[in-house]
Amino acid sequence: MVDEQRQPQQVRVKIPSLREDLEGLTPGTVVYLDGVVYTAREGVYKKVLDEGAPLPLDLPAVSDANFHCSPAAAREPDGRYNVGGVTATASFRFSQWMPQWFEKSGARIIIGKGGMSADDYRNLFVPAGAVYLTTVGYGTGALLGRGIKRVRDVFWLEELGIAQAMWVFEVENFGPFLVDSDLQGNSLFEQHTRQINARLGEVYAGLGPPALGRFGETDDRSDELV
Amino acid sequence: MxxxxxxxxxxxxxxxxxxxDIPEDYLGGIKEMVTTEKAQLSCFVLQSMVENWEAASEDRRPxxxxxxxxxxxxxxxxxxxxxxxxxxxxxxxxxxxxxxxxxxxxxxxxxxxxxxxxxxxxxxxxxxxxxxxxxxxxxxxxxxxxxxxGLFGTDYRMLFPGDGIDGIKRFYLDTLIAFGKRGLACQPAIVGVGLGGSKDTSMVLGKQAACLRIVGDRNPDEKIAALELELTDIGNNIGMGPMGFVGSSMVVDCHIEVGYTHTGGMPMSVHTFCLSSRxxxxxxxxxxxxxxxTDPKWFTPYMRRESIEWSTSKDSLSKSV
Missing domain, CATH: 3.30.1330 (60s Ribosomal Protein L30; Chain: A;)
Known part of the structure; x- marks a missing residue:
């Protein structure tokens, strides 16, 4: 049963992270980060893991926090970067790259939108000693933008574009994030979804299936849908 | 010129x-949800969004x-x-x-x-x-x-007259639940439902219903207006809130737009306009x-005209614009 009355606990975590800090995180804890965070999503994963490009910075010494995100950013004529806001993108579609990425980058904190599956946490995150933090909302882009103090570096900007480039941010009081998966793979989303699912029969009571079905409602492509 | x-x-x-700048009608809808949401984590998410909009306006950042x-x-x-x-x-x-x-x-x-x-x-x-x-x-x-x-929260389905209002409710629930889990739809949202027309029209109408009508606006057809309120209620009784957490804040408002359709069909689309209803x-x-x-005033009596001529009376204008 999800505890609905508990006030969320708030913590600040320094990056690169210490094992003992990560051990203190439980699903639903509100986290703010200090240190260095980098972005990497399908563009960077393909570049490094599929094409074998070397990592352009010393990971995890500089940072072990990988943000699944693209900033709303622009390059000014003087070469500075104007970062207005940052918002996460849905992480579930990156699970194919995570095992290799954990190995290569030493990431211990994955930040994104919506978490990953409970299986991914058990099979990929727990062995890697990594936690998953989700952004809140989604779209606290302005609050997160405030937490970015400086663009330390940006890699593959020309080649991958602003959205897919690897951005390295110096951050302070960067959040809020919620712990989805802790070091044991306990998932906040899974706990909540289980409780919601228990009532779905009641929600659909009396509503029969439509006249015309569709693939997806059956996985057998030889089925008729009418 | x-x-x-x-x-x-x-x-x-x-x-x-x-x-x-978050539109004031949507901000008002979310602030009301903060007072009715009983689940603590869902309430935390809503309050964080309100803080985010304040930060955006103060800093002039997206x-x-x-x-x-x-x-x-x-x-x-x-x-x-x-x-x-x-x-x-x-x-x-x-x-x-x-x-x-x-x-x-x-x-x-x-x-x-x-x-x-x-x-x-x-x-x-x-x-x-x-x-x-x-x-x-x-x-x-x-x-x-x-x-x-641009990625989640929208679906289309060809329903038939025999599927009836129950078929509409079921597909509406299917879409909200499919994309509401983990909050992929970025709910609570203004939900737009497009009914009828040709298939592409039902998609266009649903999108416009979500994005171009404000919280509290009702369809001038009284029975459709009643269905809008019922669907809002149904969405908020799934038991799901923001980010797919346990809660009651799913639908800030529901808007339905219709187009005359094929006599044999009832195409339907559902669109959720996210927590940043820009x-x-x-x-x-x-x-x-x-x-x-911030009110687009897109659906005028002329847009919803049913025959060759259209109404321009002050009465119908005040009702829907």
Whole structure:
């Protein structure tokens, strides 16, 4: 049963992270980060893991926090970067790259939108000693933008574009994030979804299936849908 | 005569306003949900969003970094005249998009679907989309921009008359639950339902219902208005809140738009306009003045006309505009 009355606990975590800090995180804890965070999503994963490009910075010494995100950013004529806001993108579609990425980058904190599956946490995150933090909302882009103090570096900007480039941010009081998966793979989303699912029969009571079905409602492509 | 420079500047201004300032009707809807939401974590999420919008307005920075797919809806008064014609107007909208993308800044989301080419300005083949409509007895142009997320929260299905209202409710629930889990739909949202028309029309109507009508607005057909309220209620009784957490805050409001359809069918679309419901409208008058607002006033009696002629009475105008 999800505890609905508990006030969320708030913590600040320094990056690169210490094992003992990560051990203190439980699903639903509100986290703010200090240190260095980098972005990497399908563009960077393909570049490094599929094409074998070397990592352009010393990971995890500089940072072990990988943000699944693209900033709303622009390059000014003087070469500075104007970062207005940052918002996460849905992480579930990156699970194919995570095992290799954990190995290569030493990431211990994955930040994104919506978490990953409970299986991914058990099979990929727990062995890697990594936690998953989700952004809140989604779209606290302005609050997160405030937490970015400086663009330390940006890699593959020309080649991958602003959205897919690897951005390295110096951050302070960067959040809020919620712990989805802790070091044991306990998932906040899974706990909540289980409780919601228990009532779905009641929600659909009396509503029969439509006249015309569709693939997806059956996985057998030889089925008729009418 | 409305100059194309005025169009470009107004379009640039609404791109900026849409990205930064949450519309007051939506903010009011969320603030009300903060008072009714009993689940603590869902309430925390709603409060964080309110803080985020305050930070966006204070700092003049975008409320959400996912620009979605920025696009335009243009309503042209039948007596409006535009310098350079419609081609100049379309060019001005593309130019304003590129300029605002750099200056706000907006994330350059638009890429080629196959080659992933990114011009870093949200302009490309068929982008930004520009939808057109017309208004009788008017000499102004309304330009509305909408920045709606582009990946989740929308679905289409061909239903049949025999599926009835229950079929509509079921597919509505299917879409909210499918995309509500983990909060992929970025709920609580204004939900738009498109019913009827040809298949593409039902998609267009649902999208416009979500993005171009404000919280509290009701369809002028009383029975459809009642169904809007019922669907709002049904959505908020799933037991799901923001981010797919346990809660009751799913649907800020539901809007239904209809189009006459094939006698054998009842196509339906559902669209959720996310927690950053970014829309802004500029009215360019013939005398060169510009007025900004957050209510697009897209669905006029003329838009919903049912026969060859249309109603222009003050009564019907006050009901739906």
């Amino acid at each position: 409305i100059s194309h420079q005025a169009v470009e500047q107004a379009a640039y201004d609404i791109m900026t306003k849409a990205a930064i 409320m959400c970094a996912d620009t979605g797919l920025p696009r335009y809806y243009v309503k042209v008064g039948n007596d409006a005249r535009i310098e350079g014609g419609f081609v100049a107007l379309e060019r001005a909208l593309r130019s304003a998009t590129a300029r605002a993308t750099h200056d706000v800044p907006l994330r350059p989301n638009r890429v080629h679907p196959l080659w992933r080419t990114d011009h870093n300005n949200n302009v490309g083949i068929n982008a930004p989309e520009i939808d057109w409509s017309f208004e009788p007895d008017a000499d102004w142009i309304d330009i509305t921009t909408v920045h709606k997320g 829309r802004a409208t500029a009215r360019l008058h013939a005398d060169g003045t510009v007025a900004f607002r």
